[in-house]
Amino acid sequence: MSSNPTITLFATANRPELWMKFYGHVSRNDTPLELVFVGNVAPEFDLPSNFRFIYSTVKPSQCSHIALINSKGRYMINVSDDYTFNDNAFDKMLDECKKDERNIVSPLLLSHTGEKIPQGFWEEKGPILPASSFASQALWHKIGDIDKRFIGVFWDIDMAMAAWASDAKIVICEKATLYERNARGLKGRLCCIGADRNFLYSCWHETGNPETGGFLPKRKDAVQKFTWTNDILEVSQGTLNNRWT
Numbered sequence: 001m002s003s004n005p006t007i008t009l010f011a012t013a014n015r016p017e018l019w020m021k022f023y024g025h026v027s028r029n030d031t032p033l034e035l036v037f038v039g040n041v042a043p044e045f046d047l048p049s050n051f052r053f054i055y056s057t058v059k060p061s062q063c064s065h066i067a068l069i070n071s072k073g074r075y076m077i078n079v080s081d082d083y084t085f086n087d088n089a090f091d092k093m094l095d096e097c098k099k100d101e102r103n104i105v106s107p108l109l110l111s112h113t114g115e116k117i118p119q120g121f122w123e124e125k126g127p128i129l130p131a132s133s134f135a136s137q138a139l140w141h142k143i144g145d146i147d148k149r150f151i152g153v154f155w156d157i158d159m160a161m162a163a164w165a166s167d168a169k170i171v172i173c174e175k176a177t178l179y180e181r182n183a184r185g186l187k188g189r190l191c192c193i194g195a196d197r198n199f200l201y202s203c204w205h206e207t208g209n210p211e212t213g214g215f216l217p218k219r220k221d222a223v224q225k226f227t228w229t230n231d232i233l234e235v236s237q238g239t240l241n242n243r244w245t
Helices: 016-026 060-069 089-099 137-143 155-165 190-204
Strands: 007-012 033-039 051-055 075-078 104-110 134-136 170-179
Touching: 007 060, 007 089, 016 033, 033 060, 060 075, 060 155, 075 089, 075 137, 089 104, 089 134, 089 170, 134 137, 137 155, 155 170, 155 190
Parallel strands: 007 033, 007 075, 033 051, 104 170
Antiparallel strands: 075 134, 104 134
8 A cells, every 4th residue: 555545435434443454455455545534433553554533523424524525545435444345346446437537436235145236226216326436536526515414324325416417427346346234334323314314315306205206317405515614523514413323
């Protein structure tokens, strides 16, 4: 790995006991990487030079925003500290992304038994969406920002939908695999799944309910962006929920 990263892996993360295992398996790539994790539990050990942790007590989506802003790689991908990728997954996604940097590349999502998991929005009624979004830094910034009304999850799906609505394609890289997490993998963000799902639906569905209305080709309203203030690490913005559990 190098101090001049080509790819940044950024995350909201609060389980330091998982980090070195995660670091070990993502290190099995030839491309220089950096990791940027933001969360409310600091590690009690030294991190490698290309692994940056930023302590923050704000809600998970705001931690993701902070991690995104602090990412230096030319290419970036949102991850979780309990994700499991195959060897050279980031090399493979980089190769795919370079074919057309207007697009988002996703790893192939697999179950624990190795079966493919559908990646279509609303049971295949909408576009294919990424299990994790690998894209150029330029595309990440072109898409816009995380909506501060999200508490912890689904902001990445919202941003992928915005890219799709602007004619970007979501490309599945079948040589890069990401294994599905079990329920425990969502520790710390279970409290906000329902609220964030409902907000996502309200942005991209006529009725806010995918069972009763039509899918929208464009977001209903503008993203409400986080504001970079002196207390960005300490005070949650937007939907005020600091809870991680």
